[in-house]
Structures are given as structure tokens and as C-alpha cells.
Amino acid sequence: MRILALYNIKGGVGKTAGSVNLAWLAASHGYRTLLWDLDPQAAASFYFRIQPKVAGGGEELVVGKTNISDIVKSTSFKNLDLLPADFSYRNLDLMLAADSKPAMQLMRLLRPLSSLYDLLILDCPPSISLVSENIFRAADALLVPVIPTTLSVRTYEQLLEFLANNQLTDLAPTFPYFSMVDLRKRLHKRTTEKLPQMYPEMLSTQIPNASDIERMGVMRAPVGVYAPNGAGGVAFNNLWQEIREKLAL
Numbered sequence: 146m147r148i149l150a151l152y153n154i155k156g157g158v159g160k161t162a163g164s165v166n167l168a169w170l171a172a173s174h175g176y177r178t179l180l181w182d183l184d185p186q187a188a189a190s191f192y193f194r195i196q197p198k199v200a201g202g203g204e205e206l207v208v209g210k211t212n213i214s215d216i217v218k219s220t221s222f223k224n225l226d227l228l229p230a231d232f233s234y235r236n237l238d239l240m241l242a243a244d245s246k247p248a249m250q251l252m253r254l255l256r257p258l259s260s261l262y263d264l265l266i267l268d269c270p271p272s273i274s275l276v277s278e279n280i281f282r283a284a285d286a287l288l289v290p291v292i293p294t295t296l297s298v299r300t301y302e303q304l305l306e307f308l309a310n311n312q313l314t315d316l317a318p319t320f321p322y323f324s325m326v327d328l329r330k331r332l333h334k335r336t337t338e339k340l341p342q343m344y345p346e347m348l349s350t351q352i353p354n355a356s357d358i359e360r361m362g363v364m365r366a367p368v369g370v371y372a373p374n375g376a377g378g379v380a381f382n383n384l385w386q387e388i389r390e391k392l393a394l
């Protein structure tokens with residue numbers, strides 16, 4: 146099982162849109178896929194019409210009382226399961242901190258899933274915390290949506306600094322990609338031209354700012370279900386192909 150985390154310290158950059166669409170695309174290409182909604186806001190669970198509730202909450206999960214495969218829900222799509230969020234995940238940091246090896250705990254929890262799925266996608270909450278450190282250790286790659294503005298670029302630099310300061314750079318390679326791109330804006334145009342020169346790990350697919358993607362909240366489905374040939378659907382398909390090739394999935 147390969148593990149991809151959609152991660153950014155910054156909120157509202159397209160992590161959930163990326164997780165939901167990439168998970169759906171992977172599943173529709175035959176990968177047995179599990180999407181874990183780690184955000185107490187439960188947006189990914191909402192998109193798949195799954196109740197954000199975990200019996201026993203985060204606490205029983207973290208201490209090992211809940212078997213993780215018992216809380217998996219199937220979606221209405223073939224090959225695609227979801228681990229729903231729970232409101233108690235807002236305290237996941239405290240729950241993890243109570244453990245003797247808090248930074249390794251997520252990996253331990255995930256072990257029983259490894260033979261059941263080809264791909265695990267983590268939809269992460271926007272913060273940098275003990276939960277994120279667990280994610281960095283468990284994930285094979287961090288996919289980082291970056292809006293081409295100065296502040297968003299700055300948070301990518303902060304992530305790289307954090308990884309370097311904690312000896313995590315090799316453990317969690319980062320693959321940033323541009324999200325919510327509007328090339329009519331000068332700043333977006335300039336940033337999308339300049340940044341890949343500074344960061345060669347940047348993926349070449351750009352996700353445009355597209356009303357089709359925004360409509361996911363109304364349709365409650367991945368964009369490829371209702372608008373596969375629109376700008377958003379095509380871009381996510383390209384992103385999936387690029388990731389699949391780059392990571393040899």
C-alpha cells in the first residue's frame with residue numbers, strides 16, 4: 146500500500162478537492178483506494194455523503210481499542226472506501242501525545258490496512274502539529290497544493306524548513322502543484338513561471354480555478370463524475386497521470 150498525503154499548512158488551498166478527485170480517479174483506474182478524512186471539518190466525508198462519525202471517536206482509535214478496518218465505509222464507487230472524519234479529531238494531537246512514541250503512531254494504526262488497499266490518500270487538516278508529523282512519517286509522498294500567490298509560496302517554504310529541521314526531508318518527499326490558478330492575474334502568471342525554476346520537484350499540471358470544481362459542494366461528488374471534460378475534470382485527470390508516473394504507482 147502506497148500512502149499519499151494532501152498536505153499544506155495553509156487552509157483553503159485545495160487539499161480536500163485534490164484528495165477527493167485523486168482518490169476517485171485512482172479507484173476508477175482499478176486501484177483499491179482508501180481515503181482517510183483526517184480533518185474534523187469532515188469535508189471529504191461530506192463530498193462522499195458519508196456521516197462524519199467514528200464509533201469511539203479518535204481516542205479509542207489512537208489507543209488501539211477500535212480496529213481501524215471496522216470503521217471503514219464503502220462509497221458508492223467501485224474500489225473506493227472512506228475512513229470518515231470525527232469531530233473528536235480536533236483533539237487528535239493531545240491523544241497522540243499521550244503515547245510513548247507519539248510520532249510513529251499513525252504508521253502503527255495503518256498496518257492492518259496495508260494488504261487491503263493499493264493506495265491510501267490522506268486528506269489532512271491545515272496545521273503543523275504532532276498529527277502532521279505522524280503524517281510525514283507515514284506518507285510516501287506529500288502532495289502540496291499551492292495557490293500561486295506570495296503567501297502560499299511562503300507556507301511551502303515553511304514546510305520545507307520544518308521537514309529539514311526534523312530530519313524528515315528524505316522520509317517525506319514533497320510534490321507541490323499549483324492549485325486554483327487564474328492566469329488572467331499577473332501574480333498567478335508570474336508565480337507559475339518563476340516557482341518551478343526554484344523548485345524542480347514542482348509537478349507540471351496546474352489545477353485551474355474552475356467553477357466545475359467549486360460545484361463539488363453542490364453535486365457532492367468528484368468533478369469527474371459530472372464534468373469529466375470540463376477544465377477542472379481534465380486537469381485532475383492530468384494530475385493523476387503525472388503522479389502515477391512520477392511515483393511509479
Ligand SMILES: Nc1ncnc2c1ncn2[C@@H]1O[C@H](COP(=O)(O)OP(=O)(O)OP(=O)(O)O)[C@@H](O)[C@H]1O
Pocket residue numbers: 155156157158159160161162163184186188269270271324325326352353354355356358359360361362
Ligand atoms: N480549483 C478550484 N477552483 C475553484 N474552487 C476550488 C478549487 N479547489 C477548491 N475550490 C473550492 O475552494 C474551497 C477550498 O477548497 P478545499 O476545501 O479543497 O481546500 P482545503 O485546502 O482542503 O481547505 P481546508 O484547509 O479548510 O481543509 C472549497 O469551497 C472548494 O470548493
Ligand SMILES: [Mg+2]
Pocket residue numbers: 160161162184188268269270
Ligand atoms: Mg480540506
